[in-house]
Amino acid sequence: MNQQNLSAFIWSVADLLRGDYKQSDYGKVILPFTVLRRLDCVLEATKQVVLDEYKEKMEMGINPDPFLLRKSGQSFYNTSPLDMKKLMGDQDHINENLYSYVQAFSPAVRDIFESFEFHTQIERLQKAGLLYQVTEKFSQVDLHPEIVDNHQMGLVFEELIRKFAEISNETAGEHFTPREVIRLMVNLLFIEDDEVLSKPGVVRTIYDPTAGTGGMLSVAGEYLEEHNPKARLTVFGQELNAESYAICKADMLIKGQDVANISLGNTLSDDGHQHKHFDYMLSNPPFGVEWKKVEKEIRKEHEQQGYNGRFGPGLPRVSDGSMLFLLHLIAKMRPASEGGSRFGIVLNGSPLFTGGAGSGESEIRRYVIENDLLEAIVGLPTDMFYNTGISTYVWIVSNRKPESRKSKVQLIDASDMWQKMRKSLGSKRKELSEEHIAEVTRLFGSFMEDEKNGKPISRIVHNNDFGFRTITVERPLRDENGNILLGQKGKLKGKPQPDPSLRDTENVPLDEDVEAFFKLEVLPHVPDAWIDHDKTKVGYEIPFNRCFYVFQQPRQLKEIDDDLIAVTERIKGMLEGLKA
Template sequence: MAKKKVLKTKSIEETLWQSCDKLRGSVEPSEYKHVVLGLIFLKFTSDKFEQRRQELIAEGKEKYVEMKDFYNMKNVFFLEEVSRWSYISKNAKQDDIAIKIDTALHTIEKNNPSLKGALPDNYFSRLGLDKSKLGSLLDKINEIDTLQNEGQDIVGRVYEYFLSKFALKEGKGKGEFYTPKSIVNLIAEMIEPYKGIIYDPACGSGGMFVQSIKFIENHHGNKKEVSIYGQEYTNTTYKLAKMNLAIRGIAANLGDKAADTFAQDQHKDLKADFIMANPPFNQKDWRGADELQDDPRWKGYDLPPKSNANYGWILNMVSKLSENGVAGFILANGALSGGGEEYKIRKKLVENGLVEAIVILPRSMFYTTDISVTLWILNKNKTERTVELPDTIRNYRNREDEILFMDLRQKGIPFEKKFIQFSEENIQDITKTYHSWQQKETDYKDVPEFCYSASQEEIIKKDFSLVPSKYIEFVNRDENINFEEKMTALQTELSDLLQQEAESKTQLLNVFKELGYELEL
C-alpha cells in the first residue's frame, strides 16, 4: 500500500519570505529589509485604521472618520487617503508605485509625531526596484490578514521572523541589529522586568523591549506599569526599532535621533529598574579615555581603557541602575579576566557586591560570530528582601558575598543547521536554578559542569577572575593539569612542527634543483 504524501503547509512567515527573497540581486539585503518591513508596517497600520474607521461608522459617527483625534484616542495611526493600503494596492502595477509608497510612508510619519524618524525615507524611489518584482511583493503582502487573530500577533511574528532571517542572510560583520530571540528570552526570564523603567543602551531593533512586554503578558502583569528607554547608534537600525515597537503598540523613548550612547547620552539622568543589553563586542573605536575622562558614569571607578569599550558599557549600565536595579547583558568572554584598568574595575564591581551571576553561553548562538559569550547579571540589591511579581512572590536571601557561576555550553538545540538556540525547557531549567539560588528556602545545589556558588573569599583567591571554569567542577577534567602551561607547550610543539615542515620543503626543492627541475611548493 503506497504511503500518503504529507504536504507541509508553509507558515505566513515562510511564504512571505520566499516572495521577498526574489528581491535579492537587484537590492542588497542590508537595504531590502527596510523595503520589506516598511511595507509590512504600511499594511498593518492601514488594516488597523480601516478597522477603527468601520467601528466609527457602526457607532453612527461617520462624520468623524477623517478626524485624527478619533483614531489617536484608540492608539491607531491616522492615515490620509494616499497612505492607505487600498490606495497602494490599487496602484500596484503603475510605473510610479515606488514614489506612491514613499509618499504614503512620509505622510504617515508627518501626521503621527510618535513615528518621527521611524519610517524608511525615499527607499523605494532611490533603490530603483524592478516594477514587476515590487508588484508581486505587494500582492503577497496583500494576502496577509494582519487582524486575523490578534492573540497570535501575526504581524509581530512576521516582523520577528524577518529580522532573524535578515541577520542570518547578512552574516558576519552585519546583522548587529538583532539578538537571537532565545537569548533575549533567557535574560527576561532571569531578571524578570515586570514593573518600572526598562533601559537598553544599545537597543538594536528593540528585541529586548519586545521580550520584556511578552514576559509581563505571560506572567499576567500590566504592561502599563513599565516605561521603556533606549538608544541606538545606527540610523537605519533606529528606524527598525521604532517600527518594531510601533507595530506592537509599545511606547518607548529612544531619544530624538540615532546617537552614540557614550558621546551623546540621551538619557543622562535616567535610573532604570531593569537593564537588558547586547552592546557591540570588543568595540575599539569608542569615545572613551580621550574625550570622556571626567564623565560622571565612571565615578568611583577607574577610567575604562580606550582600546576596548566593554567596561565602558558596563559602567554606563551601572551608572543607570536604580537603588534596586538589575542588569542582564551580553559581553565577549575576554571581559571576565582582562588586566589593567579592566582588572581594577572588575575588582571594584566584585567588592561593591554588584556582580550576581556570570553565565557562559554556548558557541554559535549569534548570527554574526561563532564565539562563546557571557551573560552578566548585576544587582544593586543582593540583600535579604521580598519581591512580589504578578503571579508569584520571591523571598530573596542575602547573597552580597556570593556570585553564581553557570556554564551553559552543553545546553541548547540545533537551529538553522549551523546555529544553536535554547529550547523552552532549557530556559526553564536555567532560570529555575538561578531563582532557587537567589531564594531563602531553596533546594539549590552546586552541579558539576553546570553551576557553582562562589564566595567572595574564593573569588579573591582567584585574583578576581570571573571565568566560570575556575569555579565550576568539571568531573572529567584532571585538576592537576596546569592548562596555561599545557597551552604554552602545545604552542611550542606546533611551532617546532611548522619549522620542521619548512626545512623539509627546502630540502625537497634542493633535491629537484640538483636534478635540473625548478619546482614551486
C-alpha cells in the first residue's frame, strides 16, 4: 500500500467520526490509533515469546524489563495477551480491554498515549458508540515495517497532521518541514565530515529543539545509515506540541533510539537538555511568532546569566522569537576544543537585516559574525513551506570552520532552483528536486564563487563586509538671528549646542575611515556639522539580495527614440486605416 492510499484509508476513519466529533478534533482520535496500530504490528512477530518470558520472570520474582526488551527485539514491549485483532473478539468489553492493552506497554509507550490523552478519547468514543468500529477499522490495516517502512510512515504522519491543521485553521508549518528541505540541510551539515563519518563505529549526537514529528532527526539518521551503516547517530529533541511530541517519540522508539532524549515543553523557557552539547543540530523554528508568553523567563536569563546563559548577546523584538532559537543552538555547540559543532536553522528574511545598530537583532548578528560562526546562508525559493509563501533562508553555523572558510561567509542564491509540484499543499507550490539539492550541495562543498546564465549564484563575502558604524551627525542650535548657541555647563560648556531637529545618522562601512567619510560625504553639504563620537554604534546586517544584484546597462537614448518613432508610425498607420 503506497503512502497516498494509506493516508486515504486512515483518513476514511473521519467518516465514522463525522457528526459526533468536530472536524478539528479528528486528529485526537486518528493520530493515536495510527501510532497504536503501528506499535501493534511491530511487536506482532515476538508477541508470544515476550509473553512466555514475562510469565517465567514474574514467577521467579525477577524484574522482567531487560529480558522483555531483548525478546521483543525493540526498545519497548507489551505484556498483554491482547492485540488489536484479538480486541475484536469481545465487543461488549472493548472499552476496558483496549485500555488494559495500552496500559500493558512499557513506560515509554504509555507516556506517548498519555501525551495524546488517549484514555479521554477511548471514553468519548465509547459514549458515542464508535469505539468498536474505529478500533476494527485500524485492526484491518497492516502497518508492519516490512509493509510500510519508517520513512513512508513518517510521511503518512506528516500528511495526516497537515490535513488536520488545514481543517482546524492551525499552522501546519509549525509541526514539520518539507522533506526535501531537510535533505538539503542534512547534506550541508554532513558534507565536510564525510570522511570522519565513514569510519567504523563512529558515534555522533544530533539535536532538534523544535522537533515536531521528528522529520529532521529521521532524515539525518537515514543519511548516516546510507553512508555508513556502522556509524551511530544518537538523537535528542524537544517539542512543545503534545501530539507532535507523541508521534516523534513513537517514531524514535521504533527506530531503537532512547526516547528519554525527547523532551516535552517550551525549549526557550524550559530547556529539556540543560548543560548538554551536541555534534550536529537542526531546527525550523516557527516564523514570526512572538515570545511574550515566556518573556519573563528569557529576560531573567539574559539579565542574570549574561553570556553564561543562552541569550547573552541580546534579545530580538518580542514579535519574532526565531533568533532566540539561533542563540539557543549556539549555546548547545560542543566547544571547539572538544571537536566543535555544526548546525542548520531555517529562518525568514527578518534576521538578515531587522534592527539598526545596537538593537538586539544587530547585536546577535554581530556576535555570530565577529566570532566567525557563520559558514553559509542559502536563499530558498518562495512557496516552499506549507504555511507561508515568504522567502526563507538556511543558515549553516559552525565553530569548527575549515581553514579556507575562516573570516568568510558563503551566500548561495537557490531562489530559482525549484520545480512546480503536481498538487499544491497549503502554501507549498514548489519543491526542490534531487538535482537542485545536489547543485546547492556542490556549490557549498566547492566554496567558490559561481554563476549560472550570467547570474551569480554563489558569493564569498568577508565577515567585515557585513559590519558598519552608525555615526550621529550633529548641527548647531541657533537663535532667531542665526547665531550659534553655546553650552553653559558640563561637557558642552563653551561648545555649540546640538539642535535635535537637525540631528542625522550615517552608516559607515567598518573598513572605511569615519573621519575621511565625514569630510567627503557630509561636510561639503553641511559645513557646520560635527560627529558626536559618544553615540557611535557598531551594527551588522546581511544584505543577501544586494550581494546578488547585477547592474544592467540602460539602453541607449537613440535606441529608445527609434523604438518610440516606430511605435508612433504604427499608431498613425492604424488611425489612417480607421479613417479609410
